[in-house]
Amino acid sequence: MTAISIICFVIWLYFLMVGYRSKLGFFIFVWGSAGLFIFMMLWLRPVVSVPFSQLVAYVCGLVGQATHLFESYAKLGVLFVPNAKSASISLYIDLECSGIIEIMAFTAMIWFFPVYKTMEKLAINIIAIIWIFAANILRVFIICMLVYFYGSNIFYVAHSIVGRLVFYALSIILYFIVFTKSQIVRQKVGGFNYAGNR
Amino acid sequence: MKKSNKFRTLLTLLVAFAILINSAPVYAAMNNNEKSADTNNQMIVIDGSFLDWNDVPYSYEYNWDNPYKFENQWNPVTQKNETIYIMDANGKPYNTTIRHKMALYRDEKYVYLHIIMATNWYNSLNGNDYQFWCDGQMAAFQVGLPGGGTISNGSFGEGIHVVEVRHRDSSISGKVATGSQAVLKRGKGGINDELELKIPLAEFHRQNSKIDAADIRMLEFFTPNLMYRHIICAGTDTAPYVGIASCAIVAGVGCLFYKKKGKLTV
Numbered sequence: 001m002t003a004i005s006i007i008c009f010v011i012w013l014y015f016l017m018v019g020y021r022s023k024l025g026f027f028i029f030v031w032g033s034a035g036l037f038i039f040m041m042l043w044l045r046p047v048v049s050v051p052f053s054q055l056v057a058y059v060c061g062l063v064g065q066a067t068h069l070f071e072s073y074a075k076l077g078v079l080f081v082p083n084a085k086s087a088s089i090s091l092y093i094d095l096e097c098s099g100i101i102e103i104m105a106f107t108a109m110i111w112f113f114p115v116y117k118t119m120e121k122l123a124i125n126i127i128a129i130i131w132i133f134a135a136n137i138l139r140v141f142i143i144c145m146l147v148y149f150y151g152s153n154i155f156y157v158a159h160s161i162v163g164r165l166v167f168y169a170l171s172i173i174l175y176f177i178v179f180t181k182s183q184i185v186r187q188k189v190g191g192f193n194y195a196g197n198r
Numbered sequence: 199m200k201k202s203n204k205f206r207t208l209l210t211l212l213v214a215f216a217i218l219i220n221s222a223p224v225y226a227a228m229n230n231n232e233k234s235a236d237t238n239n240q241m242i243v244i245d246g247s248f249l250d251w252n253d254v255p256y257s258y259e260y261n262w263d264n265p266y267k268f269e270n271q272w273n274p275v276t277q278k279n280e281t282i283y284i285m286d287a288n289g290k291p292y293n294t295t296i297r298h299k300m301a302l303y304r305d306e307k308y309v310y311l312h313i314i315m316a317t318n319w320y321n322s323l324n325g326n327d328y329q330f331w332c333d334g335q336m337a338a339f340q341v342g343l344p345g346g347g348t349i350s351n352g353s354f355g356e357g358i359h360v361v362e363v364r365h366r367d368s369s370i371s372g373k374v375a376t377g378s379q380a381v382l383k384r385g386k387g388g389i390n391d392e393l394e395l396k397i398p399l400a401e402f403h404r405q406n407s408k409i410d411a412a413d414i415r416m417l418e419f420f421t422p423n424l425m426y427r428h429i430i431c432a433g434t435d436t437a438p439y440v441g442i443a444s445c446a447i448v449a450g451v452g453c454l455f456y457k458k459k460g461k462l463t464v
Contacts, residue, residue, distance in 0.1 A: 029453045073255055076241065076303075078431075080255035087418075088257040090302065090431040101438035102445075109449045152430055155416060159432075168441050175445040179452030 005042050012039070025114050032112035040104045045095070053077035053098040056133070060093070060140050070144045081144055085151030091144065099136035102171060103129050115182055124178055135170035139163040242303060242310045244379040244396050246358035251301055251312045251394065258290075258297035259425035260316075266291040294390055302419050302429045308396045309417060313424070315391045322351050323382060323391035324423045327366070330402060331418040331428065332409045337402040338367040341380055341395065346372070349391075354384050363395055368405045375401040 012035040019028040054074045061072020061079065070081040070091075077093040095101070106128050110121050146158035242250050266284040273280045286293040293299075299314040309330060315323055325341030325348070342348055344362050363378040365371055380395035399411040418428040 026453055030450070033449075071255065073253060075253050078255055082255070082257050087428045087430050088255075089429075090255050092304075092431060092433050094433060096438055097433060099438075102441060105438075105442040105445070109446070113449065113453060115452075152416070152418070152428065155430075155432060164441075168444060171441055171445050172448060175448040175452075179449040180455065183452050183455040 005039070009039060029109075029112045029114065033108040035108075036111065037105055037108035040108060041101070044104065045100065049095045049098065049100055050077070052100045053093045053095070056098050056136060056140070057093045059133075059137055060144075063137065063141050064144065067145075069148045079140065079144060081147050084147045085149065087152040089147055089152060089155070091140070091147075093140070097136075097140070099132050102136075103132050106132065106174070110178065113179060128174060128178065131174050132171065135167050135174075138170070139167040142166060241305065242394070242396065244310075244381055244394050246381040246383060246394075248312070248383065248392060248394060254301045254303050254310075254312070256299055256301040256312070257429060258286075258292035258294075259300050259427070259429070260297045261424060261426055264296050266296070298424050300419070300425070300429055302417075302431050304399075304414075304417055304431050307400075308398055309419075310396045311394070311419060313393045315389075315424075317389050320391075321388055322353070322384075323349050323393050324421070325349050325361070325393070326423055327421055329420045329422075330397070331416075331420065332402055332414045333416055335406050335408045336367075337405045337409060338365070339375060339378075339397065340364045340366045341382075341393065349382065351388055354382070356384050356386055356388075358383050361393070361395075363397055365401070365405050370405060376404075377401065 012031070016028065016032055016035070019031060054077050057072050057077045057079060058074040060070075061074060064070035064072060064079065070079050072079055073090075077098075079091040079093065081089045081091070107125055110116070110125050110128065113121070116124060140163070143155075143158045143163045146154050146162065150158075242254070268282045268284075270279045271282045272278075283291070284293055284296055285291060286299075294314045295317045298316050298320075299312075301312040303310040303312075311328070313323070323341070328339045328341060330337050330339070341361055341363055343353055344360060346362075346364075347353075349361065359382045361380045361382045363375045363380050365373050365375060375397050377398040378396060378401065380393065383392040385392070399414060402409045402414075403411040416430060416432040418430045420428045
């Protein structure tokens with residue numbers, strides 16, 4: 001934790017306080033969630049990225065073990081497809097593959113989203129972490145499965161198109177349910193009247 | 199909950215978060231001290247011990263196919279025909295008697311390669327034409343004796359020997375790959391030569407300027423003398439910032455919706 005980052009943290013807190021005092025809801029959401037995400041990236045990411053990559057590799061390995069498609073080397077954060085068509089392929093689960101960035105982004109947003117109470121936010125956050133984690137496992141499984149059956153030539157399509165589309169779709173569904181649909185469900189319907197009865 | 203109370207709760211959580219993550223790297227460093235001192239945080243060290251390759255995925259490669267299962271083989275002990283399986287110590291099909299054992303690993307700066315030569319039909323390491331393909335672009339190297347020359351049966355006796363990695367098939371052919379390291383272990387009887395090497399990814403760019411050493415997605419190894427297929431290591435990033443941007447729009451729309459909520463009437 002550098003002195004600059006601590007100073008930035010204090011400045012961020014000050015403006016957040018100003019936002020709360022001025023009751024600037026949207027500013028609090030944008031400023032708060034962006035700041036929390038950046039500070040998590042600065043301070044939390046170096047600590048959790050390796051263990052989280054290993055966890056993803058381990059859980060994916062269980063799926064691979066069950067399907068006999070690939071093996072896990074969790075210590076290295078590597079998934080190995082030994083019998084892929086025309087090649088043997090090691091897939092590295094690094095920071096950007098682990099889903100930890102998406103989890104931190106969601107966490108940053110939910111804690112500054114004005115709709116929910118604290119306990120609701122906690123519950124939603126836990127469920128969302130599981131959701132994003134599972135979505136990432138599914139994404140990696142799809143990549144490994146396609147590579148196993150179609151070889152290394154399909155890797156770019158599997159990784160850049162199919163895997164990402166599945167992951168993005170599941171992420172957007174989560175965000176829609178938590179951040180957009182909740183508004184519609186909880187929206188209070190105001191009183192109505194007829195033009196002639198004003 | 200009042201706004202001021204809400205802010206205090208949030209402030210408490212954030213301070214607790216800051217204290218917690220401030221202390222976490224200390225514990226992480228404590229746990230990693232032993233490894234850091236020995237290996238400078240590298241997973242693979244080119245020192246001739248080869249033990250660090252035990253955790254790396256490996257496969258058995260070949261030029262000419264050979265089976266690991268032999269049916270109806272006479273067993274003089276049991277006095278009957280049996281099926282014999284050629285397996286390695288981990289219970290996987292094939293071993294270094296009939297095929298070459300290979301492992302490929304990479305980190306942000308280096309690519310690492312491990313080869314154990316098969317016993318059958320090979321008497322020394324073949325270091326010719328080691329091709330590394332980076333997203334479709336090739337950089338080729340030659341593993342040879344210090345000062346130049348091909349590794350052969352008579353090059354060494356039993357033991358650990360330092361060898362060299364040189365560029366080939368390019369304008370800098372014959373030059374030593376700067377920062378590379380390679381060690382060869384010659385076993386008893388001159389069989390199962392074992393090689394470990396590392397090459398800086400920057401050397402790939404030095405040889406082939408089309409290779410971007412900082413952004414190699416799929417790295418493949420192939421040497422036509424020892425194998426018929428490529429072994430590959432690749433990353434699988436989620437392109438997180440694109441995804442987060444899309445999702446943030448959804449969340450932002452939700453927040454704006456909330457802001458207008460009180461004003462909506464039917």
